[in-house]
Amino acid sequence: MSYSLVSLFSGAGFLDFGFSENGFKVIWGAELVPYFAEANNYNHQLRYGTADNPVQAVDITTVDPADIPRTTGIIGGPPCQDYSIGNSKSPGVSGERGKLVWDFLDKISRLAPEFFVFENVAALYRTKKHREEALEPLIHQFNELGYEVYFKVLNTLDYGIPQDRSRVFIVGFKKQIIQTLNDSGSDAFQWPVQTYENPKKDFEWPTTGDAVPVLDEYEFIEQMNLPYELTVHSAIGNESEMSNLRNHVYFTPYSERFQTVAEGDVKRKSFKRLHRFRYSPTVAYGNNEVHLHPTLPRRLSVREALRLQSVPDWYAFMDNTPLDKMFKMVSNGVAFKLSSLLAVQIKSVLDNYHAIIAKQPEKTSVH
Incomplete structure (x- = not known):
């Protein structure tokens, strides 16, 4: 089965496409920033050969829920800057962006989808103020609206x-869905199974001083006692492959620091140079944060940043999009692979529920 989807705070679509590639169809979306919405729609056309532009460049707080199509699910990540630890003021739920979590709640209340997915920065949970003033009340309200709620970082x-x-x-799923599954002995929602339990501590990662000669890197890969897929090299190590992909573009180097920062030195606030055989810090380009290529005297390219966000190579920004805009869209997005894994788990719940309902004609789907 395929399920309809409304996307709020859509961004450039990384969360959306994780669902679109796994049995869902975005029928309507809202994104305040026009070039974000444009990139999202462009990739709908690029991937699915459609002329549709499902994502509206609109302030969702001004949209009457009656004007939003009825849908199976609603997904979205309200702007997170007011909760981020990178924001020195961090006003939380009282900030202009922070209070948008309540608009997300309002749309769920009014549209009553079968399920929803809400995404935000980890500080929403890890910062006591944000947890008590926003996260816990939000979960409570979702529960009061009749949803079985699952939360995890x-x-x-x-x-x-x-x-x-x-x-x-x-x-969140309508409680009737989860109750029906429980009554039938079927599995309810399960989070995607982790591939690694505690990779940052379980493996001995190379440090800044552990530089690897370029000519020996593939020999190093064969011998290293690390999951290769968790290394930067696994995503961007093949420069000839990268050069044949769209959006392999980057800012022209201008500072001596592009030459002098050691491989793996990511302790600094900016000009962090990634290590080929470590994982990347959080992809967050802009606001003066610069990530350098592990071995070349330049910043990462847009395509390299997309790769670190696990975004498929078919996804592309229009060639005339300014570099800073492309980097901002990459930084604001949800990792595509994680979105896909969530979509698979959610679709399994819906498929099982609707299969049960189909065998019980006297029952109807949730409303």
Whole structure:
């Protein structure tokens, strides 16, 4: 079965496409920033050969829920800057962006989808103020609306993605769905199974001083006692492959630091040089944060950043998109592979539920 989807705070679509590639169809979306919405729609056309532009460049707070199509599910990640530890003021739920979590809640309340997915920064849970003022009340309200709510902080590294990126996820299903599955003995929602339990501590990662000669790197790969898929090299190590992909573009080097920062030196606030055989820090380019290629005297390219976000190579930005805009879209997105894994788990719940309902004509689907 395929299920309809509404996307709120859609961004450039990494979360959306994780679902679209796994049995869901985005029928409507809302994204405040026009070039984000444009990139999202462009990739819908690029991937699915459609002329549709499902994502509207609109402020979702001004949209009447009556004007949003009825849908099986709603997904989205309200802007996270007001909760981020990188924001010195970090006003949380009282900030202009922070309070948008309540708009997400309002849309769920009014549209009553069968399920929803809410995503945000890990600080929403890890910072006591944000947890007590936003996260816990939000979960409580979802529960009051009749949803069975599942909450977890997921780190991309645990799922085979070479990036240390933790995010809060809240998944909700109408309680009738979960009750029906429980009554029939079927599995209810399960989080995706982690590939690695504690990869940052379980493996001995090379340090800044452990540089590997370029000519010996493949011999090093054969001998290293690390999961290769968790290394930066696994995503961007083949420069000839990268050069044949779209969006393999980067800012022109301008500073001596592009030459002098040691491989693996990621302790600094900016000009962090990645290590080929470590995972990447959180992809967060912009706001003066610069990540350098492990061995070349330049920043990472847009395509390299996309690779570290596990975004498939078919995804592309239009060639005339400014570099800073492309990097911002990559940084704001959800890791595609993690979105896909969540979509598979959610679709399994819906498939099982609707199969049970189909065998019980006297019952109807949730409303």
